[in-house]
Amino acid sequence: MYQIAIIPSGIDTGRQRNYPIRCRQLGAGIIIPIRRHRIQKRLKIFRFREMIELAIKQLDFSYVPYSGFKVGAALRTKDGQYYTGCNIENASYTPTNCAERTAFFKAVSEGVREFEAICVVGGKDGILTDYASPCGVCRQVMMEFCDPETFQIILATGKEQYEVFTLKEILPLGFGPKNLR
Numbered sequence: 615m616y617q618i619a620i621i622p623s624g625i626d627t628g629r630q631r632n633y634p635i636r637c638r639q640l641g642a643g644i645i646i647p648i649r650r651h652r653i654q655k656r657l658k659i660f661r662f663r664e665m666i667e668l669a670i671k672q673l674d675f676s677y678v679p680y681s682g683f684k685v686g687a688a689l690r691t692k693d694g695q696y697y698t699g700c701n702i703e704n705a706s707y708t709p710t711n712c713a714e715r716t717a718f719f720k721a722v723s724e725g726v727r728e729f730e731a732i733c734v735v736g737g738k739d740g741i742l743t744d745y746a747s748p749c750g751v752c753r754q755v756m757m758e759f760c761d762p763e764t765f766q767i768i769l770a771t772g773k774e775q776y777e778v779f780t781l782k783e784i785l786p787l788g789f790g791p792k793n794l795r
């Protein structure tokens with residue numbers, strides 16, 4: 615469906631291009647560039663679905679003998695790697711770790727500190743009826759490592775049902791490392 619072509623400068627949209635872009639072949643000798651935003655939108659949808667799938671897989675590993683509320687997370691780094699996480703409860707309750715923090719701490723403990731987005735899913739017995747919105751502590755951990763303007767939080771109940779928020783939207787006026795500089 616797509617092909618990569620070099621558009622000689624000036625013949626596509628009048629703008630200079632000398633790098634390969636995705637094009638559609640209309641007919642003999644006619645190639646038109648596919649609009650960039652359409653490709654990006656499609657890539658994003660593909661990426662969100664990939665993240666949702668990863669987060670859902672984590673529900674199998676949730677350790678929730680006390681609440682029965684399973685949460686899974688897939689954290690995407692700026693260079694496209696994933697760190698996943700699940701919630702891990704404890705008989706003493708307070709040591710419980712949320713899925714989001716599990717994912718963040720796995721990444722940070724391996725020296726990774728640049729993040730693009732996180733997908734979070736969850737529900738009682740692993741049944742996804744509502745969005746599992748990150749708790750305040752997890753939002754604060756995100757604030758430590760992420761740019762609130764650009765870091766995305768994808769909340770989903772399935773691969774087709776999700777919403778995307780920025781960290782700033784879910785933690786307005788957040789306190790972070792910048793406040794201490």
Ligand code: THU
Pocket residue numbers: 678681683684685700701702703710711712713714746747748749752
């Ligand atoms: N939980 C998470 O994993 N992430 C959140 O952001 C909210 C809460 C977990 C912690 C606990 O195991 C269960 O959900 C019920 O609070």
